Amino acid sequence: MxxxxxxxxxxxGFTLVEVVAxxxxxxxxxxxxxxxxxxVALHFDRGTRGVQDGERILLAVDRLAGDFGAARFVPRVLGxxxxxxxxxxxxxxxxxxxxxxxxxxxxxxxxxxxxxxxTVERDRNLVRLVRxxxxxxxxxxxxxxxxxxxxxxxxxxxxxxxxxxxxxxxxGGLTWYENWVxxxxxxxxxxxxxxxxxxxxxxxxxxxxxRADAPARCAHERIVSCLTPPAPTTEPESGxxxx
Numbered sequence: 001m002x003x004x005x006x007x008x009x010x011x012x013g014f015t016l017v018e019v020v021a022x023x024x025x026x027x028x029x030x031x032x033x034x035x036x037x038x039x040v041a042l043h044f045d046r047g048t049r050g051v052q053d054g055e056r057i058l059l060a061v062d063r064l065a066g067d068f069g070a071a072r073f074v075p076r077v078l079g080x081x082x083x084x085x086x087x088x089x090x091x092x093x094x095x096x097x098x099x100x101x102x103x104x105x106x107x108x109x110x111x112x113x114x115x116x117x118x119t120v121e122r123d124r125n126l127v128r129l130v131r132x133x134x135x136x137x138x139x140x141x142x143x144x145x146x147x148x149x150x151x152x153x154x155x156x157x158x159x160x161x162x163x164x165x166x167x168x169x170x171x172g173g174l175t176w177y178e179n180w181v182x183x184x185x186x187x188x189x190x191x192x193x194x195x196x197x198x199x200x201x202x203x204x205x206x207x208x209x210x211r212a213d214a215p216a217r218c219a220h221e222r223i224v225s226c227l228t229p230p231a232p233t234t235e236p237e238s239g240x241x242x243x
Contacts, residue, residue, distance in 0.1 A: 057155065061192065064154070064190075069208070074113070076141065086101040088181070100116070103115075114136055115135070116133050117148040118132075128153050131151070134147060159196065161194055162192075163192060164178060164190070164193070165177045165178075174189065188210055190208045
């Protein structure tokens with residue numbers, strides 16, 4: 001008596017349905033793994049960019065602290081008046097926000113003082129804080145006539161960058177200004193505020209000290225007189241006799 005042949009003929013195998021099911025499961029696993037790898041790579045890239053952005057902000061703050069800390073208390077001529085060599089104007093439709101001031105003499109023999117010019121430049125949603133410099137030729141030099149070079153981008157991104165300038169009032173408090181134009185003294189502090197351009201959330205806000213080398217009497221006298229060395233006084237000799 002001959003029986004029907006076995007479906008597997010004594011050897012293990014897979015039916016078409018089993019193969020299709022296995023391929024479907026493998027596809028799901030591959031897609032899930034690819035999505036996981038993509039998310040890990042994306043978060044790693046964001047984390048790396050975040051660290052780099054943080055380091056760049058710290059480097060920019062360190063550079064600005066050095067520049068403002070070395071600001072010199074020197075006069076400049078404005079028509080018939082005299083003002084401190086420090087000018088800060090806010091942005092308008094024709095030009096970016098701009099800060100210009102004179103720093104201490106550069107290192108090296110024969111090196112003179114130089115002017116540092118900071119500009120907040122906007123290009124659509126991208127904002128750059130750019131540092132430039134130029135030689136300072138003396139009190140009759142006009143900030144507007146300077147041709148600063150050696151541009152260095154300190155900050156860049158979808159940011160909102162604002163500077164404020166602090167003046168010490170008689171009671172010891174601070175008053176903050178958006179601009180500093182034709183003032184007889186330097187600001188005591190410069191505040192840097194960086195916000196996220198999209199959300200407006202604060203990225204950093206720090207106060208930078210202006211360590212000017214002005215004589216103490218400049219706190220009470222006009223800029224021209226306080227920068228003029230006092231005339232020497234001659235004390236009469238006592239106990240002397242003419243020969």
